[in-house]
């Protein structure tokens with residue numbers, strides 16, 4: 001590799017926050033033991049927060065953001081990985097505490113990487129990215145009601161924030177698993193889109209706002225919640241006995257105002273999802289299931305490929321809720 005390469009650099013000197021595309025050196029990559037030539041990264045909500053002002057997440061500057069990437073190994077000090085292996089990274093605080101994926105090269109700890117499964121490629125991996133990986137973790141948490149807990153067949157599954165990155169892939173995957181997916185959205189013009197992804201029924205977001213009773217009519221066998229707050233409170237009250245709620249997000253708030261009733265009267269299970277800290281074993285399982293459950297032709301039609309310049313123009317739209325679809329970042333574009 002040449003010693004110099006392109007990366008997005010955020011900086012915060014004298015209270016002036018900047019983001020620029022710059023040339024940096026291989027010697028600037030100080031962490032890790034595997035050097036990767038990045039093919040793709042993806043744009044997540046967390047990336048947009050970090051690009052905006054560090055999001056109170058990044059503490060050291062100058063810094064290379066980007067919480068996920070896929071690419072090819074260039075050099076490895078760990079014999080688990082060899083030159084030209086295709087690899088995927090999501091989370092593990094890369095792009096937050098360690099230099100991340102908005103770069104042509106990254107150097108990371110070998111314990112953070114998995115090999116790209118043979119039936120995927122590095123572009124498909126980032127079309128899913130952190131959002132898709134999280135959706136799959138949530139979907140398998142719901143499926144655990146049938147398998148791990150040996151419960152009855154899952155039928156009705158609710159997905160909140162359904163047009164978002166996590167929500168839309170969750171709708172697709174859960175419907176492929178054979179469940180009746182009920183998609184909650186605030187976007188009235190996206191009903192056809194959600195139906196095309198596999199939603200059976202669309203519910204207005206307003207129905208999950210406001211106060212909830214201790215227990216309401218039990219409707220959901222499983223829930224993928226990306227919204228949190230008042231919606232999650234109502235979801236607990238509406239989950240059927242033995243149902244599983246996979247909670248992964250806080251797009252609508254961080255506070256829940258619930259009681260023990262759903263848990264001790266109905267045995268409702270709350271399954272928290274932390275994609276960033278998932279074990280390597282779980283990552284390998286999930287990524288190997290992806291090609292069976294995801295319609296990549298459909299996702300590709302919803303995906304825009306961004307250059308670094310496009311990325312810097314696009315992230316504010318994500319923060320304002322004005323971006324729709326998936327965005328992958330090609331550092332070589």
Ligand SMILES: NC(=O)c1ccc[n+]([C@@H]2O[C@H](COP(=O)([O-])OP(=O)(O)OC[C@H]3O[C@@H](n4cnc5c(N)ncnc54)[C@H](OP(=O)(O)O)[C@@H]3O)[C@@H](O)[C@H]2O)c1
Nearest residue numbers: 134161162163164165166185186248249250251252274275
């Ligand atoms: N735990 C993890 O490992 C993990 C991993 C990835 C993401 N996340 C979290 O999951 C959440 C979703 O991520 P994402 O990438 O899918 O974000 P996103 O693309 O911005 O989607 C969020 C969706 O939530 C809905 N929404 C937005 N504001 C809302 C509000 N005030 N009240 C109710 N609904 C609202 C919108 O969908 P509709 O218009 O269709 O309602 C929006 O599209 C975020 O909180 C993110 O931080 C967690």
